[in-house]
Amino acid sequence: MPLLTLCVESDLTILRSMPDSEASERPGPGVPGGIERIGVVGCGLMGSGVAEVSARAGLAVVVVEAEDELAKAGRFRIEASLSRGLKSGKISQEDLDGALAKIDVTSDYDTLGACDLIVEAVTESEPAKEEVFRILDRVVENPEAILASNTSSIPIMKLGMVTARPERVVGLHFFNPVPVLKLVELVPSLLTGEDTVSRVEAFATERLGKRVIHCQDRAGFVVNALLIPYILSAVRMMESGFASAGDIDTGMVEGCAHPMGPLALADLIGLDTTAAVAQSLYEEFKEPLYAPPPLLLRMVEAGLMGRKAGRGFFEYARL
Numbered sequence: 183m184p185l186l187t188l189c190v191e192s193d194l195t196i197l198r199s200m201p202d203s204e205a206s207e208r209p210g211p212g213v214p215g216g217i218e219r220i221g222v223v224g225c226g227l228m229g230s231g232v233a234e235v236s237a238r239a240g241l242a243v244v245v246v247e248a249e250d251e252l253a254k255a256g257r258f259r260i261e262a263s264l265s266r267g268l269k270s271g272k273i274s275q276e277d278l279d280g281a282l283a284k285i286d287v288t289s290d291y292d293t294l295g296a297c298d299l300i301v302e303a304v305t306e307s308e309p310a311k312e313e314v315f316r317i318l319d320r321v322v323e324n325p326e327a328i329l330a331s332n333t334s335s336i337p338i339m340k341l342g343m344v345t346a347r348p349e350r351v352v353g354l355h356f357f358n359p360v361p362v363l364k365l366v367e368l369v370p371s372l373l374t375g376e377d378t379v380s381r382v383e384a385f386a387t388e389r390l391g392k393r394v395i396h397c398q399d400r401a402g403f404v405v406n407a408l409l410i411p412y413i414l415s416a417v418r419m420m421e422s423g424f425a426s427a428g429d430i431d432t433g434m435v436e437g438c439a440h441p442m443g444p445l446a447l448a449d450l451i452g453l454d455t456t457a458a459v460a461q462s463l464y465e466e467f468k469e470p471l472y473a474p475p476p477l478l479l480r481m482v483e484a485g486l487m488g489r490k491a492g493r494g495f496f497e498y499a500r501l
């Protein structure tokens with residue numbers, strides 16, 4: 183059989199074996215997915231959010247940052263988010279205290295040894311993530327433990343292949359801000375086991391109350407493959423002098439009822455992350471619409487990372 187036919191058939195087989203989104207709401211027995219102890223690696227925008235929602239769901243969470251100082255900053259980020267939830271009346275003082283008591287933020291990878299599920303949420307860099315997966319493969323004791331990546335664009339296959347357990351490696355892509363947005367993209371590689379997918383899905387839906395969609399292991403998955411070209415078009419529009427940042431964003435907010443404009447959204451995501459995801463999409467598909475525009479790259483080089491840096495396309499109070 184010609185190679186092309188084989189490839190197409192194997193992708194169709196994967197598609198057929200994927201449960202649809204409605205099926206993602208089916209209940210599972212006992213503790214959802216058998217997952218009780220959560221590890222998170224990286225306590226930036228996303229890792230802190232994953233830690234927060236897991237602790238609020240009553241799970242014990244260990245979060246590992248690269249250094250002690252970053253661990254302190256990460257814990258502060260979680261406390262600040264919970265305090266915002268308290269002020270806005272979304273959670274009680276008891277919820278806040280209970281969640282904080284369940285979270286341990288450290289720089290010691292060995293504390294992840296007993297975890298059932300570890301969500302990697304470090305900077306969007308392939309070498310950095312591969313190194314984290316090599317370490318996780320060494321320190322995690324439970325052979326059933328699942329190693330998930332929150333990557334937006336790096337192939338899950340590559341992360342699985344640096345471990346001795348690719349069948350237990352999966353993409354679990356949360357959305358920012360994690361405590362607010364319900365969606366999670368669940369991304370198996372060609373080697374991810376079906377039980378890994380069903381356990382993670384049970385955890386995400388039943389324990390965290392998330393809505394799961396499934397997609398293949400392709401850069402950008404569903405949402406970023408659609409969202410990033412839109413954001414990059416707005417950057418190109420501004421770069422060419424077509425319209426100002428304010429007018430571009432006002433156009434989409436007032437004209438299309440989007441909750442925020444594309445440039446404010448890029449600032450929220452982080453311009454470094456936006457550029458890295460665009461680069462991965464471009465490398466994967468070689469489509470010009472995914473190529474990061476020079477203005478975006480220059481802003482990243484200048485440290486204008488968006489909201490987290492106090493300045494991107496717009497200015498913000500420092501976090």
Ligand SMILES: NC(=O)c1ccc[n+]([C@@H]2O[C@H](COP(=O)([O-])OP(=O)(O)OC[C@H]3O[C@@H](n4cnc5c(N)ncnc54)[C@H](O)[C@@H]3O)[C@@H](O)[C@H]2O)c1
Pocket residue numbers: 223224225226227228229246247248252303304305306307310314332333334335355356357358450451452455459
């Ligand atoms: N920002 C978003 O809107 C968004 C949305 C969905 C997914 N993601 C993905 O989530 C991941 C993290 O993005 P983010 O926005 O939280 O980035 P971020 O820059 O806010 O945080 C990354 C954190 O990882 C830490 N880190 C780096 N190397 C580490 C290591 N070896 N060990 C432990 N910690 C390490 C950094 O110190 C930093 O605190 C990326 O893969 C990104 O693509 C981001």
